[in-house]
Amino acid sequence: MVFSTIIVTSALKGAISLMGTGLWLVPLLIAGLSYYHYDQLDPESRPIDRYPLYSNYDFIVVGGGSAGAVVASRLSEIPDWNVLLLEAGPDENEITDVPSLAAYLQLTKLDWKYKTEPTGKACLAMKGGRCNWPRGKVLGGSSVLNYMLYVRGNRYDYDHWESLGNSGWGYKQVLYYFKKSEDNRNPYLQKSPYHATNGYLTVQESPWKTPLVVAFIQAGVEMGYENRDINGERQTGFMISQGTIRRGNRCSTAKAFLRPVRLRRNIHTAINSHVTKIIIDPLTMKAIGVEFVRDGRKQMVRARKEVILSAGAINSPQILMLSGIGPKEHLRHIGIPVIEDLRVGDNLQDDVGMGGLAFLIDKPVVIVQDRFQSAPMTMHYVVNGRGPMTALGGVEGYAFVNTKYANYSIDYPDLQFHMAPASINSDAGVQVRKIFGLTDEVYNTVYRPITNKDAWTLIPVLLRPKSRGTIRLKNSNPFHSPLINANYFSDPMDIAVLVEGVKIAIKISEAKVFKQFGSRIHRIKLPGCKHFKFGSDAYWECHIRHISETIYHPVGTAKMGPPTDPTAVVDPRLRVYGITGLRVIDASIMPTISSGNTNAPVIMIGEKGADLIKQDWLRSSSGNNHESVY
Ligand SMILES: Cc1cc2nc3c(=O)[nH]c(=O)nc-3n(C[C@H](O)[C@H](O)[C@H](O)COP(=O)(O)OP(=O)(O)OC[C@H]3O[C@@H](n4cnc5c(N)ncnc54)[C@H](O)[C@@H]3O)c2cc1C
Numbered sequence: 001m002v003f004s005t006i007i008v009t010s011a012l013k014g015a016i017s018l019m020g021t022g023l024w025l026v027p028l029l030i031a032g033l034s035y036y037h038y039d040q041l042d043p044e045s046r047p048i049d050r051y052p053l054y055s056n057y058d059f060i061v062v063g064g065g066s067a068g069a070v071v072a073s074r075l076s077e078i079p080d081w082n083v084l085l086l087e088a089g090p091d092e093n094e095i096t097d098v099p100s101l102a103a104y105l106q107l108t109k110l111d112w113k114y115k116t117e118p119t120g121k122a123c124l125a126m127k128g129g130r131c132n133w134p135r136g137k138v139l140g141g142s143s144v145l146n147y148m149l150y151v152r153g154n155r156y157d158y159d160h161w162e163s164l165g166n167s168g169w170g171y172k173q174v175l176y177y178f179k180k181s182e183d184n185r186n187p188y189l190q191k192s193p194y195h196a197t198n199g200y201l202t203v204q205e206s207p208w209k210t211p212l213v214v215a216f217i218q219a220g221v222e223m224g225y226e227n228r229d230i231n232g233e234r235q236t237g238f239m240i241s242q243g244t245i246r247r248g249n250r251c252s253t254a255k256a257f258l259r260p261v262r263l264r265r266n267i268h269t270a271i272n273s274h275v276t277k278i279i280i281d282p283l284t285m286k287a288i289g290v291e292f293v294r295d296g297r298k299q300m301v302r303a304r305k306e307v308i309l310s311a312g313a314i315n316s317p318q319i320l321m322l323s324g325i326g327p328k329e330h331l332r333h334i335g336i337p338v339i340e341d342l343r344v345g346d347n348l349q350d351d352v353g354m355g356g357l358a359f360l361i362d363k364p365v366v367i368v369q370d371r372f373q374s375a376p377m378t379m380h381y382v383v384n385g386r387g388p389m390t391a392l393g394g395v396e397g398y399a400f401v402n403t404k405y406a407n408y409s410i411d412y413p414d415l416q417f418h419m420a421p422a423s424i425n426s427d428a429g430v431q432v433r434k435i436f437g438l439t440d441e442v443y444n445t446v447y448r449p450i451t452n453k454d455a456w457t458l459i460p461v462l463l464r465p466k467s468r469g470t471i472r473l474k475n476s477n478p479f480h481s482p483l484i485n486a487n488y489f490s491d492p493m494d495i496a497v498l499v500e501g502v503k504i505a506i507k508i509s510e511a512k513v514f515k516q517f518g519s520r521i522h523r524i525k526l527p528g529c530k531h532f533k534f535g536s537d538a539y540w541e542c543h544i545r546h547i548s549e550t551i552y553h554p555v556g557t558a559k560m561g562p563p564t565d566p567t568a569v570v571d572p573r574l575r576v577y578g579i580t581g582l583r584v585i586d587a588s589i590m591p592t593i594s595s596g597n598t599n600a601p602v603i604m605i606g607e608k609g610a611d612l613i614k615q616d617w618l619r620s621s622s623g624n625n626h627e628s629v630y
């Protein structure tokens, strides 16, 4: 997922982590962007960072990420309501706009820089046995750090949510909200009943492709899979990536949903505003406001109607627990008075895959750092919005396939591939190894010998893991990172499916169409797996446990479920059990993870969540003219 980086020089990298090492390419890029591109091609100006704030709002939205930006924008469509959006991070900048620089945003001040706790079962090739878990700390949230892949998940995911007792969340109902957001710019998809063209969120292909992605799609066809719109009628198949990009630039949710409404008088956005607590009246059990720190000053603001938590699957549970809502034994242990005993922070799920496969080739068609550090390439991007810098975080193609464990009687693949025209070696160890946190021993033994050689990769990703992790507080300090136990591979099926996935990846790489490139697998063994025969199931299991790669999709930590579900934190209208005036609307509410990348599903959750709020408040005040669509 991270290979876009290689098209940037190490000089650029230093500058991005921000700013000014004085090296020349970044100044050129930034000057070029602001001169040719940025204002001209992005007609909407930035949201206004509002001073001073009122002391009361109808709605307070905490977190301006993939979901929060949608919720705040949609609520402000009701002119009688006023809305405050509080975001801990700053605004986007010129670098966040460049798709190929996505990985360079990690480990900067725009990233919360989380790490998982070591378990001894996964992330073994990473420093300290801990995987990096980046999260956006910026207006637009993780939609500003992400690789922009647009994937909705499988219809059965949503039908399953509904079957758990979450009425209104079946595929038919959620499809309406996916389409409500979408502005699809691909001519061949615009007429599809599964897509729409007048939403806020621009979706399109990268204008740049390598011949390898074409081979990837052909290899799929050779193996009996179809080249199809995996966001359409059926999911199984191969496709050139669709992305949330606009005119070659990133289209974050802040850009899509907040910039067009910046002049509405009833929406206030406050950045650099870190929420530390929700204030709950213990007598009425109602959320009456929030505490936050802005410019080093602690403040409080009141909510007349509701507080909406959209701080993401790590921070929403953190804020709930800091406010006394969570597992009572844990809160007592930390010393936080318990207001409501709920299973907050449980049910953590993440898509995990195997990083580090490298297929070497003989033709110079892929991304290698040396070849791409030219001024002409930069200027082609700046002036035309084209060229390799528009690559979607480097992932050119994706596929959904069945391992032998999948249910073949329905269209419900259990494995996804991300195809990238580069591998860990391709940037000579500059950035990719750092954002993985790979140890020097692993990098130097396995990847240094093929530095700057042409290579491509497939990342097999487990859809619907069975393992469940947790988020817990380290202590009661709201500025300390919570403890993340991803608990990867605690269920042996999760490894078994991935081992099959690796074997399918190798078959794809051995398809006839790849012969013209001389494609062959890189065979140096990982130091920790030396004792296994290269290519055996045991070897792949060992590799998976070493280079366990998060696909950055943590969800599920404030689970949605019916009142009969003792593990549910919110009801199917996303209201926190036991508290009035408080909802969670973000990735945390997924009862089970969607099959694929999570940004589009989270935006859908934001759309539907905003409609649920409108229904609940407008029904009581003005009859039934705002009845739900379903
Ligand atoms: C590196 C990376 C690559 C990814 N690639 C893809 C991809 O290609 N395709 C895809 O579909 N998905 C991808 N994802 C996942 C996807 O982006 C997320 O699932 C989605 O953005 C989550 O949305 P959210 O609204 O739940 O949380 P977020 O978007 O993370 O938003 C939470 C917001 O709340 C703010 N916040 C947190 N705590 C506080 C606080 N205390 N006070 C105030 N504000 C706070 C945060 O700063 C942030 O802005 C990727 C994610 C990452 C990190």
Ligand SMILES: *[C@@H]1O[C@H](CO)[C@@H](O)[C@H](O)[C@H]1NC(C)=O
Pocket (backbone or CB within 6 Å): 407, 409, 410
């Ligand atoms: C496969 O899916 C069908 C249709 O939903 C279902 O009836 C069947 O039980 C499933 N089989 C397995 C092994 O899960």
